[in-house]
Amino acid sequence: MALSNQDSFVLITGRYKVRLFSYIKRLTNIRDEDAEDLLQDIFLKVYLNLNNFNRKMKFSSWIYAIARNQVFSHHRKVSVRPEGHADVLDENISRQLITDINAIDIIDREISRQKISQAIFRLKSKYREVIFLRFFEEKSYQEISDIIRKPVGTVGSMLDRAKKELRDNFLKLKKYDKRKRI
Amino acid sequence: MIKGKEFDQKIIDQIKNRKIWPRPRWLFLLKNYSIWLAGGLTLLFGSISSALFIYLAADNNLAAHRRIGFSLAEFLLLAIPFFWLITSAILIYLAYINLKKTENGYRYSPWLISLIVVIISLVGGLVFYNLGLSRTIDNILGRELPFYEYVINPRVSFWLDNDRGRLAGIMVDYSSKNQQLSLIDSQNNSWLVDISRINQLVGLPVIDFNRLINQPIGLSGKVTAINRFEARGIMPIKGGNGFFGRRRVPGRLSPKSIIIIK
Numbered sequence: 327m328a329l330s331n332q333d334s335f336v337l338i339t340g341r342y343k344v345r346l347f348s349y350i351k352r353l354t355n356i357r358d359e360d361a362e363d364l365l366q367d368i369f370l371k372v373y374l375n376l377n378n379f380n381r382k383m384k385f386s387s388w389i390y391a392i393a394r395n396q397v398f399s400h401h402r403k404v405s406v407r408p409e410g411h412a413d414v415l416d417e418n419i420s421r422q423l424i425t426d427i428n429a430i431d432i433i434d435r436e437i438s439r440q441k442i443s444q445a446i447f448r449l450k451s452k453y454r455e456v457i458f459l460r461f462f463e464e465k466s467y468q469e470i471s472d473i474i475r476k477p478v479g480t481v482g483s484m485l486d487r488a489k490k491e492l493r494d495n496f497l498k499l500k501k502y503d504k505r506k507r508i
Numbered sequence: 509m510i511k512g513k514e515f516d517q518k519i520i521d522q523i524k525n526r527k528i529w530p531r532p533r534w535l536f537l538l539k540n541y542s543i544w545l546a547g548g549l550t551l552l553f554g555s556i557s558s559a560l561f562i563y564l565a566a567d568n569n570l571a572a573h574r575r576i577g578f579s580l581a582e583f584l585l586l587a588i589p590f591f592w593l594i595t596s597a598i599l600i601y602l603a604y605i606n607l608k609k610t611e612n613g614y615r616y617s618p619w620l621i622s623l624i625v626v627i628i629s630l631v632g633g634l635v636f637y638n639l640g641l642s643r644t645i646d647n648i649l650g651r652e653l654p655f656y657e658y659v660i661n662p663r664v665s666f667w668l669d670n671d672r673g674r675l676a677g678i679m680v681d682y683s684s685k686n687q688q689l690s691l692i693d694s695q696n697n698s699w700l701v702d703i704s705r706i707n708q709l710v711g712l713p714v715i716d717f718n719r720l721i722n723q724p725i726g727l728s729g730k731v732t733a734i735n736r737f738e739a740r741g742i743m744p745i746k747g748g749n750g751f752f753g754r755r756r757v758p759g760r761l762s763p764k765s766i767i768i769i770k
Contacts, residue, residue, distance in 0.1 A: 343516070370528070377531060377535075477617050
């Protein structure tokens with residue numbers, strides 16, 4: 327996939343910059359300017375490694391995997407663990423998540439989408455990551471496997487554990503809310 | 509800002525200013541093949557190490573140790589070639605790491621890869637063992653490697669302890685009539701060994717001394733005079749042919765230096 331014309335790389339940056347930017351923001355809590363710098367590094371790395379694209383996976387999975395590695399190596403350099411960004415969820419995503427973890431019965435209508443994102447924010451980083459990829463980026467199990475470089479079976483069990491932990495977090499939030507009201 | 513065209517242009521400008529191009533495909537292929545090669549080599553060495561483990565661990569029967577009068581703990585300590593066991597484990601682990609690092613290695617379960625690596629190492633080890641490679645390598649190591657008797661095959665050093673009533677060497681002659689055998693130890697000394705008092709426990713196979721000629725053996729008993737030993741127990745030592753042969757410079761071992769049993 328070598329590009330004879332450097333300008334044609336703009337097709338890739340144009341297609342992935344917004345998605346990768348929000349992916350970086352979800353993986354880390356860095357400022358927008360830093361995320362943009364990181365995104366530039368990611369695209370330079372993608373360009374350098376274009377000939378290493380593994381045709382057994384989707385191009386988007388390959389580019390996400392590079393982004394993920396770059397985020398982790400950036401955080402290793404600054405000796406900080408990547409911590410997710412607790413932004414307010416999209417209505418559809420939050421509804422989908424609640425249905426998927428069978429939490430309709432335990433979630434009060436008053437619990438806002440912000441609370442849901444707080445529950446996600448409390449997850450262990452490895453679980454938060456698969457939740458992001460599955461529900462926010464809408465990746466398949468195989469795609470997640472290619473991005474985080476773990477077998478599909480492991481991805482499945484990580485997602486199961488992530489959902490369980492998320493449900494537990496909801497329960498804790500509900501208890502906390504009740505106590506506050508009393 | 510990220511949504512605008514300026515960002516795309518910034519990337520393109522950086523690529524142009526820094527004059528960077530995609531790395532050539534062959535570089536990545538070379539890296540991938542190197543990982544496969546390293547994986548293959550560690551599997552090969554793992555198989556050879558397993559073959560040496562099998563070679564030294566095979567034919568270690570508890571019955572023979574009972575004949576000598578060892579405890580189970582002593583038996584296990586001498587019977588298990590720990591050096592090769594640890595080396596095999598390290599090489600198998602390195603092979604596993606290499607296979608996991610291949611382009612699609614992450615797609616397979618660690619258990620599956622571990623199982624495949626262990627099976628290949630064991631099957632390879634059995635093949636090399638049956639081809640006699642393990643014996644050849646053990647002989648070379650015994651002949652050339654310092655500390656062979658302490659690190660690689662400690663059962664050799666165990667038997668090299670005359671003060672504790674042990675004697676080891678290559679059995680060179682045997683007489684059933686006189687109940688004697690002659691042996692050359694690691695210092696190239698020739699010993700005459702009285703075997704008339706060797707314990708023969710009921711129900712255990714009879715020792716076939718003729719099969720032990722030119723083989724390393726260990727004896728338990730006591731030194732009765734200079735280069736004379738009274739044996740109470742006998743055990744073939746697996747491996748160590750090279751070690752016991754290392755000091756035998758050609759010509760030095762003349763027939764006169766060997767005690768001939770008449």
